[in-house]
Amino acid sequence: MSVANEKIVSDLLKPIGYGKGFLIWMSFLTAILIACLYAYSIQLREGLGVTGLRDYVSWGIYIANFVFFVATSLIGMLISAVLGLTNIKWASPLARIAEIISLAFAAVAGLVIISDMGRPDRFLYLFFYGRIQSPIIWDVTVVTTYVVISILLLYLPMIPDIALCRDRLTHLPKWQRKIYEILSVNWQNTPEQQHIIRQGVKTLLILIIPVALAIHTVTSWLFAVTHRPGWDSTIFGPYFVTGAFVSGTAAVIIAMYVFRRIYHLEQYITAELFDKIGKLLVLVSLVYLYFNINEYLVPVYKLKHADAAHLHELFQGRFAILYWSVQIGGLLIPIILLLFKPMRRPLPLFIVAIFVIVGAWFKRYLIVIPTMQHPFLPIQNVPIEYQIYKPTLIEIAITVAPIILVLMIITILSKTFPILPIQEVENHENN
């Protein structure tokens, strides 16, 4: 092994291990998680009545959160598969960060759905009594499949790196080294082993494209197969998928920045890489903007009766401030800013990405809630709190829990395995 490669290996293996900072950060997350779980225990005991959900808005921030999670999890497919299969080299060091984000968000998305159930003990009824005609069954199938693919796509290319951990990180506690030994499955870097991994990864990269498209298209169909204004749209599938790439890319940028700062990887997660992914964010945002124009301009032109009430609420009514903040602050301004090279430096890009991802979350809120407040057949003489949805504190805490879980999963994975694929970085540096 050359001196240069030796340095790469030792640099990339350095962040591994559960140090003081890790313990403080994890205890902080655990404390918040316990508070959130306490809120959930109240919901379990008292029922969904403790939330702001009523007969009108039965899908509140839980489902908005679910859509956001599924959306963000799509990024693995974009970075690993689309850019990987088309041989776009600059993105290959980012594949593992993207996969970790995908896996964390996809795995937790399933839990988010369960938090929306008043009787989670009946979850298995879905399999006993579910109808194959229902998009909910398709959603469960495809989310499960996507989680498995994400695990494999994270694990398979990582086996050589795990073997490296097994061989190099002799200072770690015994139990941790035991884990590396089990997970590295006797990796000896033989041509046969390399061949198996290459074949497996190639198949996965092809499989993940339709499955990832399916996961978010089916999520959009949960809405689009109804007649309701705001959901009754034929472009909902691609609209969701393109939106997913925006929030996913922003998530990767945030993760890149944080890892670079905390793990001192400035040499590997370079400013040039930020510049490139900043351009990618502009591209996916422009595509999403195009779908937004289609999704809103066409109904606005026709102004069908039910659509008119819905769009009025978004453009000038109760949701106007949120709507325009999301569209302008979370989409339009980021696109314009990132057209300028200085804005694609790490720190400015990181700040823009935070705006984009917060905007993306509230965009899901705007997709789910306003429509539910305008049913075709309004209930007569309902109390006002049925018509105007306001999430309760308990509900917000239960919504924060999955975000904490995602941060924990990402933290543990990034402290257990090298966050950058060592071999890819070597190739990258050597070229």
Add this chain to the structure above:
Amino acid sequence: MRIIKYFLSLTLLLIFLQTALLSAEEWEVPADKAKRTSPYLFDENARKKGEDIFKRSCASCHGIPGQGNNIKSLVPIPPDLKEAKVQKRSDGELFYMITTGRGAMPSFKNSLTEQERWQVISYIRSFNKDYVQPPLAKLVDSAKLRSVQIIPFFDTVKFKVSVLVKAFQKTDTLPLPDAEVSLFVKRYFGNLPIDSIRITPSNGKVTFNFPSNLPGDSTGNIQLIVKVNHEMFGELEKLYVAKLGVPTIKPPLTEKRAMWNVGKKAPLWLIFSYLIVVGAIWFFLVRIILSIRKIKQSGKNPKL
């Protein structure tokens, strides 16, 4: 041409005037009908039954009395029945209005029995604290009513329905003249009147022409209601079943495999597509998972 135009505009004017008048004009009830009083006591039992009928047949337009949820977009506006304007009417006037109907208000002569109509009035009166029920009208002798016999004949070839009405008169059960006989087909909303009302002649027998194209159940059965009303013997209603309809088999929408059906009746194309797609993807995934074992075995005795 000018004459036609003139005539047309005159007709339109008349229609307009009639509608306008109808909505403005008070509902005149013949004096003898207005004087009628209920033969039944307006007690709690009558009120409860009346409430059920009211909610089913009246509330959709008039709303619940006192709540002001009557439909105000209709012309004339169906009044909230707690209003003084309504409550100052006599029982006989209300009974007449329910019986005959006017304009958009249907007649309930065929769909509610006389007792049921009085029960509705009992319910409406329960919203008037000052109401005192006038002396009860004399009810027909129940022994007399019990002696009435209805003997129907169904001619399923020529589509005729004959009804012979008999009752105990003086010493023996004899054909009953001067009875009003009407025939209905039972359906979901109100009863369908068949032919016109007949008055029995001295032989007590009347005949109705029956339409040949009414839809029946799967074997052509139709439910018929024969109603007999006689001044002295009272009102009697009986239900019969006869094969006078066209056999109608309407398969329910849930019979065939369809998207909207239960899981067991899902469309085959959907089941196959689902199984093929999910099966294909998982086939590859399982293969990849198994290949991890191969990596392990190959690592044990590397062929270098």
